[in-house]
Amino acid sequence: MMTLTADSHPPVSRLISPAQASEWLTAGWRDMWRQPLLSLGFGAVYAGGGGMIYLLLSSLEMGSLLFPLVAGFMLVGPLAAVFLYEISRRLEANEPVSFTLVVGHVMRRGGQIGNLGLILSMLMMVWMLAGLLIFALFHPPGVPLSLDNFVVNVVLQPDSPRFLLVGTVVGGAIATIAFAVSVFAMPMLLDRDVGVMEAMDFSIHAVLLNWRTMIGWAATIAVVTFFGMGLVFVGLAFTLPLIGHASWHAYRDAIGQA
Numbered sequence: 001m002m003t004l005t006a007d008s009h010p011p012v013s014r015l016i017s018p019a020q021a022s023e024w025l026t027a028g029w030r031d032m033w034r035q036p037l038l039s040l041g042f043g044a045v046y047a048g049g050g051g052m053i054y055l056l057l058s059s060l061e062m063g064s065l066l067f068p069l070v071a072g073f074m075l076v077g078p079l080a081a082v083f084l085y086e087i088s089r090r091l092e093a094n095e096p097v098s099f100t101l102v103v104g105h106v107m108r109r110g111g112q113i114g115n116l117g118l119i120l121s122m123l124m125m126v127w128m129l130a131g132l133l134i135f136a137l138f139h140p141p142g143v144p145l146s147l148d149n150f151v152v153n154v155v156l157q158p159d160s161p162r163f164l165l166v167g168t169v170v171g172g173a174i175a176t177i178a179f180a181v182s183v184f185a186m187p188m189l190l191d192r193d194v195g196v197m198e199a200m201d202f203s204i205h206a207v208l209l210n211w212r213t214m215i216g217w218a219a220t221i222a223v224v225t226f227f228g229m230g231l232v233f234v235g236l237a238f239t240l241p242l243i244g245h246a247s248w249h250a251y252r253d254a255i256g257q258a
Contacts, residue, residue, distance in 0.1 A: 011192075013184075013206035014256040016213045021220060024253070028246030031088045032238075035097055039241040042083050046240055050233035068131040070229055071171060072124040074222065075178040077243075078186040079117040082106055084244030085187045085251075092252070105190070112189045115196040116182060123178045130170050138163040179218055180207045187251040206254045217250060 032039045053069065073080070086106055090097045106113065184206050185199035192199075207214045221243050228239030 011202065012256045013202065013209050013254050016210045016250075016253055018213045018216055020253055021213065021217050021250075024217075024246040024249045025220075025242065027249040028088075028242050028244070031091055031245035031248075032241045034091055035087050038087055038097065038099060038102065039084060039245065040237055041099075042244075043237040043239075043241040046080055047228070047233050047236035050229065050236055054233055068128055070226075071131075071175070072127055074225060075124045075127060075175060076117070076120045077221070077225070078182040078247070079113070079120055081240065081244030081247060082113060082186055082190065084241055085190050085248045088245045088248035089187075089190055092248075109189055112194075112196045112199070113186070116185055116189065116199070119196075119200075120178055120182055123174055127171060127174045130174065131167065134163070134167050134170060138166075175218075179214075180204050183207065183214070183218075183247065184251050184254055187248050188255070191251070191255075202255075210254065221247075 050073070083102055083106060086102045087097060089095075090102070090105075095101075181200045181203055184203035185196070188194060188199040188202060189196065224239045224243055225236075228235030228237075
């Protein structure tokens with residue numbers, strides 16, 4: 001395996017068949033249980049954070065804010081899973097795995113990872129602002145609603161189809177950009193000594209080359225993640241590590257030789 005190597009000729013992406021997605025999930029499941037304490041521990045941190053946000057918004061009767069926050073979390077998901085990528089990288093390379101080693105390697109690549117994280121955070125801010133603007137265009141301004149009031153006063157109103165259509169199109173466009181620039185770029189920054197622009201360029205080309213497979217993979221990530229969030233975020237302790245480890249194996253199948 002090539003790890004943290006620099007090459008004057010950037011790697012090319014390989015063709016990926018849709019059937020390989022199930023293999024990624026199987027490999028991700030295997031990695032999760034090879035290092036259950038670390039994998040589930042990182043998952044529990046994010047699950048606990050999501051649960052606290054949910055309880056806070058519910059207590060303030062602002063549960064409707066949960067929807068854009070959940071969508072925003074999906075945009076920065078590759079950044080949240082970076083420690084899980086590193087666990088899988090070490091397992092694949094037969095390197096020792098520990099909390100200190102995993103965090104240490106991620107920190108050594110922190111500059112480039114931070115740059116990509118900043119780009120994803122900016123996309124998340126664009127999504128939040130776009131969501132607020134779309135909501136303001138279709139509904140009178142006011143304080144965020146509770147979840148019950150949101151369903152009755154927003155989703156079930158006559159203008160809701162247009163509201164949901166515009167929100168889906170705009171949100172889908174932003175999500176597509178975030179997915180394309182990061183799905184393979186974040187694991188590449190751990191695997192190779194490359195800059196963020198080179199990693200993003202590879203990720204975009206790999207997604208375009210395998211766009212049919214990647215549409216299915218993006219949908220799989222969304223379904224599994226929303227399932228974890230649907231269990232009052234407790235399920236994220238399991239679904240996030242599964243998707244994180246599986247995404248590493250997706251990257252390894254996508255990357256070819258220089």
